Amino acid sequence: MSQNILVTGGAGYIGGSVVAELLSRTSSSIKGATVFATVRSEEQVQRLSKHGIGAIQLDLHNETAAMEAVIRNEIDIIIHTASSAVPSHVSNLVKALGRRRQVGGKETYFIHSSILTMFGEDGGWPSGEVRDTDPLFEKEKQLGTDHPGRATDIAVVEQAKAEGVVTFLVMVPTVYGKGSGQGRRLSVNIPAYVRTSIKLGIVYKFDKDGNPPATHISDLTALYALLVEKILQKEPIPSGEKGYYFAMAHRISWWAIMPRLAEGLHMRGLVTEPRAQTWPSYDMASEYLRWPPQFVRAMGTSSGQQIPINAYQIGWQPKWDEQRFLEGMDDEIKAALESDTVPATLFDKLLSPSKGSTGA
Numbered sequence: 504m505s506q507n508i509l510v511t512g513g514a515g516y517i518g519g520s521v522v523a524e525l526l527s528r529t530s531s532s533i534k535g536a537t538v539f540a541t542v543r544s545e546e547q548v549q550r551l552s553k554h555g556i557g558a559i560q561l562d563l564h565n566e567t568a569a570m571e572a573v574i575r576n577e578i579d580i581i582i583h584t585a586s587s588a589v590p591s592h593v594s595n596l597v598k599a600l601g602r603r604r605q606v607g608g609k610e611t612y613f614i615h616s617s618i619l620t621m622f623g624e625d626g627g628w629p630s631g632e633v634r635d636t637d638p639l640f641e642k643e644k645q646l647g648t649d650h651p652g653r654a655t656d657i658a659v660v661e662q663a664k665a666e667g668v669v670t671f672l673v674m675v676p677t678v679y680g681k682g683s684g685q686g687r688r689l690s691v692n693i694p695a696y697v698r699t700s701i702k703l704g705i706v707y708k709f710d711k712d713g714n715p716p717a718t719h720i721s722d723l724t725a726l727y728a729l730l731v732e733k734i735l736q737k738e739p740i741p742s743g744e745k746g747y748y749f750a751m752a753h754r755i756s757w758w759a760i761m762p763r764l765a766e767g768l769h770m771r772g773l774v775t776e777p778r779a780q781t782w783p784s785y786d787m788a789s790e791y792l793r794w795p796p797q798f799v800r801a802m803g804t805s806s807g808q809q810i811p812i813n814a815y816q817i818g819w820q821p822k823w824d825e826q827r828f829l830e831g832m833d834d835e836i837k838a839a840l841e842s843d844t845v846p847a848t849l850f851d852k853l854l855s856p857s858k859g860s861t862g863a
């Protein structure tokens with residue numbers, strides 16, 4: 504039975520919360536596993552170690568170091584949350600799992616975290632309904648590798664096939680809710696709106712509504728844990744070219760969210776207007792929200808017609824729906840006000856230094 508699990512991005516929002524979820528499992532087969540987490544700084548190693556987490560300092564660009572970390576710690580399962588759109592990271596990790604498989608003589612598994620909005624029109628996907636049971640790998644190959652997330656999905660599946668590693672692709676939607684890790688505890692979208700609204704004194708919405716797929720962080724981490732359980736129990740579930748899992752619990756409407764944000768922030772005296780206004784331009788939105796110009800439209804207005812099948816078929820049961828999310832909007836504001844202490848590095852490479860320095 505596979506027992507050593509490595510989570511990349513252990514000081515990040517999703518990775519930190521996945522580590523906490525795995526460590527909290529006291530009654531499942533996961534209980535017997537040892538969980539390691541990769542982080543980038545010595546300070547993060549210290550912080551995670553204090554909480555009993557086996558933290559490994561590793562920059563995923565470093566192929567040799569990635570190989571050493573996997574072989575030395577006898578890693579059988581990697582949950583990769585550090586980067587959805589960097590093919591060289593997955594290549595380094597999958598190669599290491601391939602070597603580990605040869606050395607240890609056991610199956611090895613790679614769970615990748617990808618981007619669900621790529622399967623909507625703003626993400627370059629053809630219009631119409633798309634199910635995670637469709638032949639998505641073939642379609643991604645046909646569309647090509649212009650989108651770095653798509654290039655990374657393709658690299659995961661192809662490289663793993665070559666190395667004999669079993670893969671699963673968790674397609675991550677807009678995630679909300681306070682994380683439970685020992686590093687960053689906030690997601691990207693709603694905290695960015697809160698931060699930016701306070702800075703500008705106004706809540707801005709886009710000129711078009713978006714109804715993207717969404718999931719609470721606790722439901723998302725439950726899906727990762729479920730995949731790990733299935734692996735440990737050796738249950739045959741879709742993997743490789745068929746191993747796409749749309750981690751979508753429900754949809755949200757930005758135009759339903761923005762009035763609530765405006766109300767909540769106005770009540771606290773943090774913005775001057777109790778109603779949301781429309782962004783004067785997408786460029787301004789990109790600059791202030793600190794979202795890369797090429798992604799701002801998709802992040803602000805995309806919808807898509809994604810239909811999740813696989814996750815539900817293996818027994819995923821999300822506990823949050825749109826109504827619960829909207830009713831809890833004040834908690835989203837509170838979490839953003841209280842926990843916005845670790846700056847996000849997600850888009851650093853895609854933003855120019857001048858834009859980075861003007862951001863919140």
Ligand SMILES: NC(=O)c1ccc[n+]([C@@H]2O[C@H](COP(=O)([O-])OP(=O)(O)OC[C@H]3O[C@@H](n4cnc5c(N)ncnc54)[C@H](OP(=O)(O)O)[C@@H]3O)[C@@H](O)[C@H]2O)c1
Nearest residue numbers: 512514515516517543562563585586587675676678848849
């Ligand atoms: N949050 C969402 O709503 C959402 C939605 C769809 C997809 N995703 C994707 O899911 C992934 C995780 O998202 P997140 O919200 O958890 O982001 P996050 O909080 O920024 O976490 C990413 C973590 O990965 C680490 N990392 C980045 N580059 C690395 C490298 N070269 N070597 C080692 N570690 C590295 C970061 O280290 P530092 O702590 O040093 O910065 C950070 O701790 C991202 O790729 C994101 O695009 C997220």
